[in-house]
Amino acid sequence: MNDQPILRLGTRRSPLALAQAEETRARLCASHGWDSNMVELVPVVASGDKVTDRPLAEIGGKALWTKELDQWLADGSIDAAVHSLKDVETIRPDSLHIAAILPRADKRDRLIGVASFDDLTEGAVVGTSAPRRAAQLLNLRPDCKVVTFRGNVATRLGKLEAGEAEATFLAAAGLERLGQDDVGVPLDPELWLPAPAQGAIAIECRADDARAREVLAVLDHAESRAEVMAERALLLGLGGTCHSPIAVLCDHDAGELAMRVALFSPAGQERVESTARFAVGDLQSPRQLGIDLLENAPSGITAVFNGLQ
Numbered sequence: 093m094n095d096q097p098i099l100r101l102g103t104r105r106s107p108l109a110l111a112q113a114e115e116t117r118a119r120l121c122a123s124h125g126w127d128s129n130m131v132e133l134v135p136v137v138a139s140g141d142k143v144t145d146r147p148l149a150e151i152g153g154k155a156l157w158t159k160e161l162d163q164w165l166a167d168g169s170i171d172a173a174v175h176s177l178k179d180v181e182t183i184r185p186d187s188l189h190i191a192a193i194l195p196r197a198d199k200r201d202r203l204i205g206v207a208s209f210d211d212l213t214e215g216a217v218v219g220t221s222a223p224r225r226a227a228q229l230l231n232l233r234p235d236c237k238v239v240t241f242r243g244n245v246a247t248r249l250g251k252l253e254a255g256e257a258e259a260t261f262l263a264a265a266g267l268e269r270l271g272q273d274d275v276g277v278p279l280d281p282e283l284w285l286p287a288p289a290q291g292a293i294a295i296e297c298r299a300d301d302a303r304a305r306e307v308l309a310v311l312d313h314a315e316s317r318a319e320v321m322a323e324r325a326l327l328l329g330l331g332g333t334c335h336s337p338i339a340v341l342c343d344h345d346a347g348e349l350a351m352r353v354a355l356f357s358p359a360g361q362e363r364v365e366s367t368a369r370f371a372v373g374d375l376q377s378p379r380q381l382g383i384d385l386l387e388n389a390p391s392g393i394t395a396v397f398n399g400l401q
């Protein structure tokens with residue numbers, strides 16, 4: 093009997109990351125008829141988890157979430173890595189391959205602490221460290237004051253509980269995966285858009301690892317992949333990073349993809365938005381949309397995308 097695991101799955105150690113890794117393991121075992129010990133979870137402390145008092149954009153960006161797992165993939169310590177796709181940089185090394193996108197969960201943000209934006213007091217302090225959430229909030233409610241909220245979901249809810257802010261935002265998907273979908277209220281995409289690829293779990297392996305690619309491919313959800321790849325193509329066209337206040341949502345609609353996008357200046361005074369429809373699988377058009385949007389954007393928005401601010 094061979095008791096070696098068939099697949100070593102790297103994950104971050106936060107409760108949300110572990111829940112996502114467990115979901116991946118459960119799907120793999122169900123699809124292949126494996127026992128759960130045939131997939132080994134290998135937790136790593138990511139650089140991004142070590143610094144929790146400053147905004148991610150300030151301390152080095154999204155690479156902080158993938159650096160260690162990329163390294164472990166490269167040196168063969170793990171066969172695959174589980175990521176929240178919204179935390180994964182737009183341009184990935186050629187040596188890695190996104191072998192599967194799991195069925196996407198609720199794509200919306202939830203507002204926590206108050207029942208609606210109208211219920212925020214005049215000048216309310218709101219906790220977030222995401223440039224998109226800060227800018228989008230200030231666009232709706234210029235009177236609010238934004239304070240940095242980082243750390244895992246429980247940490248952020250704890251800060252809210254301790255009165256450090258009147259409200260905060262969290263992704264519905266993360267709350268759901270932690271069994272906390274009773275927290276806060278979902279924000280209607282007509283009013284408030286999520287981050288590119290929000291709610292999507294991606295599983296990466298080495299591009300040249302045919303066995304891992306084959307084993308993981310059964311988990312791939314084509315509809316979710318089409319949506320998140322279009323959102324990431326837009327990001328590529330915009331040259332967006334985690335510094336960029338970009339809000340976008342792509343849904344399937346009548347056999348096509350329907351995209352809504354909004355860009356903001358950092359303090360929220362300026363906003364450009366657009367809607368577009370694409371054929372499923374067309375990545376050139378969302379990328380072009382990003383380029384066109386920036387060309388016509390007001391200067392406060394182009395400045396942040398051109399790294400001038």
Ligand SMILES: NCc1[nH]cc(CCC(=O)O)c1CC(=O)O
Binds near residue numbers: 261264265292293
């Ligand atoms: N930036 C942190 C992060 N990365 C992924 C999620 C939640 C799950 C997801 O959006 O896919 C969260 C927490 C949040 O934004 O509330």
